[in-house]
Amino acid sequence: MRHSTSLHCSTPQAAATPAHKPGRIAALADARWRASLLVDGLVLLIAAASLFWRLGAAPIRDTNEALYASIALAMAHGGSWIIPHLDGVPYIEKPPLLYWLMALSFKAFGAGAWQARLPDALAAWLTVLGCIVLGRAVSAPLAGRFAALVTGTALGYVLIARNILFDPLMVFFWLAALALLVLAVERRQRVWLRAAAVAVAIATLTKGPEALLLLGLVALVQLLAAPGAWKRSELLKFYLDPWAIAIFVLVAAPWHLAALRILPGFGWFFFVNETIGRFLGTRIPDDFHHGPWWYYGPKLLIGFFQWTPLLAVLAAFAPRLHGDDTATASARWARNTAIILTVFFSSASDKGAYYLLPVVPLVAWWLGVRLQAALRADDDGAALPRRLGLGALLFGMAALGLWGLTFTPPLHAELLRSGLPAAQFGWLPALVIGVALAAFIGGALLWSRRLALGLAVFSLSAVIMVDFSAQLAVAKTAEISQKQVAGVMHRLLPADTVWFSWQTFEDHDxxxxxxxxxxxxxxDSASEDLWFGCRDDRRQNTCVNENALLKARAEGKPFAVWVSRKRLQSWQASGLAHGLHSQPFKDSVVFYSRGAKR
Known part of the structure; x- marks a missing residue:
């Protein structure tokens, strides 16, 4: 077998080196080590390009991005770091770690879109680095690099990581906890278990109790179904290490206890309503996504996107894993965990594509270990890389075929209806040709058994698609963000203008x-995200009625009312628009008064 197909950079000349020349052997070993570091660096560089390129080009969107970034901005400007506040009222759906990191980013680099997105993108890049580190730790460098490359360039994973969400940050710490748990069990060393307790405690501070519950579920399934060389009673005792439990409590408990003391109603809303209620579908208010049991099938295909045909080749043709070494055991853990997470979230009432984010690196690790095992054992030494090449070529042809379909009237019209600006059709040829070239060149290199270079070139398609996504978001600024609205109105109105929103919030303004x-x-708020805070807003600090607007008008204050076009009818029916100026925008109209002359 020509070992140059693998990513661990071994050289065929090494085997022919005479044993009586230790100096030359050492030199060759050093050269291989340096080459290995260069490959690691290349993988990290490609992932960095995918995750950080034009990170701040798109404006902060009127979705969860705006909610979370605004909370962090309030913290950075002197707001409470214990109880997150959204628009002046408590917002406690999630713990504060992401807000803390964004607030620190604002303090260090100023307030902006890339500064807000930096913690999530950096966490995703650290997940890529973690794959490489784990690969070296378990003597599976090829598996680590393959998992890192897939994780850092799979389009669905990357696009989620470039948005402001709790999941990319939580996934980094949660996967770190899982990896440390695997090392602890396989090596029978409690030091790894205690390190896992730190990681899962930080994951809990990122997205809540589900981090601990899911890791506990994985550990429980492993205990019942595949304890390995352990006796179940011994493994259970190992899991319940008092020091690990104490470490978890020491890290995770202080913020929860402080929130319980400061904010009435926190315990019910955070632990019962937000955690248990979301899973059961009883959360108040009902602001989550529903879907059928197969909801995550298409979402996972989008998550892996360009890597889907290559992963399918490995799943079908890479030999099954045998043995009890740590790398093989970790691959089984990864496979089992991916299945557990998919089943768990498929059975939940609340569904979101980002919930299965950890499945991408888990599947990539499982198949990466199988790829490395195949190449080491010389199984399908020539056939497997060629099949991977065919998978890459298939993706390139699919990209060209989809481009061809955009010229058909039905799909062309559907793209316009879905929000693709007509002018941006001019970008499609460059996008598709670039993606296809990366796939074809990468596929050809894989066919010639140049595995490392072939996978690296193929992965560059992610950078091309990310760039297109950023350009598209900029072109659609008026539809996805109020950045332009704020800029225009700041030029029209004095700095002390009182701002109102008519009947709505999140996903709009x-x-x-x-x-x-x-x-x-x-x-007259219909906001679901402000529901908890407004429920106790007796002083009407944020959630007000029409009287607040009438009072501002009577006092001669400058004020503005943002009205979604979907709610213009109820606004006009209220009669409050009488005598006001108006400024139209794409999806809204701002009604305003500059106040009484001074």
Whole structure:
């Protein structure tokens, strides 16, 4: 077998080196080590390009991005670091770690889109690095690099990591906890278990109790179904290490206890309503996504995207794993965990594509170990890389075929309806040709058994697609963000303008808070994200009725009312627009008064 096909950079000349020349052997070993580091560096560089390139090009979107970024901005400007506040009222759906990191980013680099997205993108890149580190730790460097390359360039994974969500950050710490747990069990060393306790405690501070529950579920299934060389009673005793439990409590408990003491109702809303209620579908208010049991099938295909045909080749043709070494055991853990997570979230009432984010690196690790085992054992030494090459070529042809379909009237019209600006059709040829070239060149290199270079070139398709995604988001700024609205209105209105929103919030106007509106009074709020905070907003600090607007008008204050076009009818029916100026935008109209002359 020509070992140059593998990513561990071994050289065929090494075997022919005379044993009586230790100096030359050492030199060759050093050269292989340096080459190995260069391959690691190349993988990390490609992942960095995918995750950080034009990270701040798109504006903060009127989705969860705006909510979370606004909370962090309030923290950075003197707000509470214990109880997160959204538009002046408590917002406790999730713990504060992501807000803390964004607030620190704002303090260090200033407030902006890339600064807000940096913690998530950096966490995803650290997950890529973690794959490489784990590969070296278990003597499976090829598996580590393969998993790192897939994780850092799979389009669905990357696009989620480039948004402001709790999941990319949580996934990094949660997968670190899982890897440390595997090392602890396989090596029978409690020091790894205690390190895992730190990691899962930080994951809990990122997204809540589900981090601990899911890791416990994985450990329980492993205990019952595949304890390995352990006796179940011994493994259970090992899991319940008092020091590991104490470490978890020491890291995770202080913020929860502080929140319980400071905020009435926190315990019910955070632990019962937000955690258990979401799974059962009883959460108040019902603001989550529903879907059928097969909901995650298409989402996972989008998550892996360009890597799907290559992963399918490995799943079908790489030999099954045998043995009890740590790398093989870790691959079984990864496979089992991916199945557990998919079944768990498929059975939940609340569904979201980002919930299965950890499945991408888990599947990539499992198949990466199988790839390395195949090449080491000389199984399908020539056939497997060629099949991977065919998979890459298939993706390139699919990209060209899809491009061809965009010229058909039905799909062309559907793309326009879905929000692709007509002018941006001009970008499609460059996008598709670039992606196809990366796939074809990478596939040809894989066919010629140049595995490392072939996979690296193929992965560059992610950078091309990310760039297109960023350009598209910039072109659609008026549809996805209030950045332009805020800019226009700041030029028209004085700095002390009082801002209102008519009957709505999140997914519509939340980014106004990030782009310079210090506070937004919501009239007759129908907001689901403000529900908990507004419930106890007796002083009407944020959630107000029409009287607040009438009072501002009577006092001669400058004020503005943001109205979604979907709610223009109810706004006009209220009669409050009488005598006000108006400024139309794509999806909204702002009604305003500059106040009484001074």
């Amino acid at each position: 939340a980014s106004l808070l990030f782009y310079g509106v210090p506070h937004l009074f919501v009239i």
